[in-house]
Amino acid sequence: MLNALEVFTTVVVGLMVGVEFSVAFVMNPILSALPEDSSQAAHAHGGRMLGAVMPFWYIGSLVLSAVWAIAGWHHEGTGLVVTAAGLLIVSVVMSLLLLVPINNRNKTWTPENRPADWKEQLNRWERFHYVRVAVIIAAFTLLVTALV
Template sequence: MNILNVATILCIGLLIGGELAVSAFINPVVWKLDLAAQARASQLFGRRLGRAMPVWYIASLLLLVSETITHRHESHIGLLGVAIAFWGAAIALSLLSLVPINNRMVRLDADGWTESTQRELRMWDGLHRVRVAVLAVSMIFFLAGLGI
């Protein structure tokens, strides 16, 4: 296994783990807080992750593309292409639905945090879970493409 394989596995694996942690641990805890605390916590997480994740997603995509170029003459190249397609689908889902909701959430003050806002945040979480599943499928195809 070469350094590119290790870097790609770490990069996408840690990203998927971080995204899973948001749905499985962070959001359920935040939802138990009062509305003002939910608003503040969601704003803080939304801003922090909103800055870091785009860079991480693009870096992961570039690593997947690099892996595909590196392994272009191998028999499992199609699996690497499928991994890229799923990763791209996750990015598209993010840009078309999750990012706009996140951007609205981080702009709200505590007074703007209503039941409607909470429903929108739960919709975000449902879409986010779909994204996590798509990312996991991408990882599976990537690992299969490497023969791991």
């Protein structure tokens, strides 16, 4: 049973990393290359879409990692899992304090009501997102290491 939990947790976190990596290094550059109104509308739509799913994914990944750490407390690699869970906590806190407030504003913007500094706000979100991606990649790496 513990083996199934370990594999499932690693897959869930790995998929989350893949999505967030893709947002940072594939989707955002594509959306930013669109004409201004289309770019802003696409970012807002992406914010609504992913903003509805990602909280469950982040919290679910954290819970799965915590359950793995508790269930495998006396097994090898538990320190790595605990550290990974700690990094996932950092990613959730970062999200709540830094990224979600910007995303909540962004997802309501239209070309008619967006603020003058909308590009600067999106750039700030992207910088925070790069850091968050690095944090979750580190967590994923630790989980994979603990798994093997």
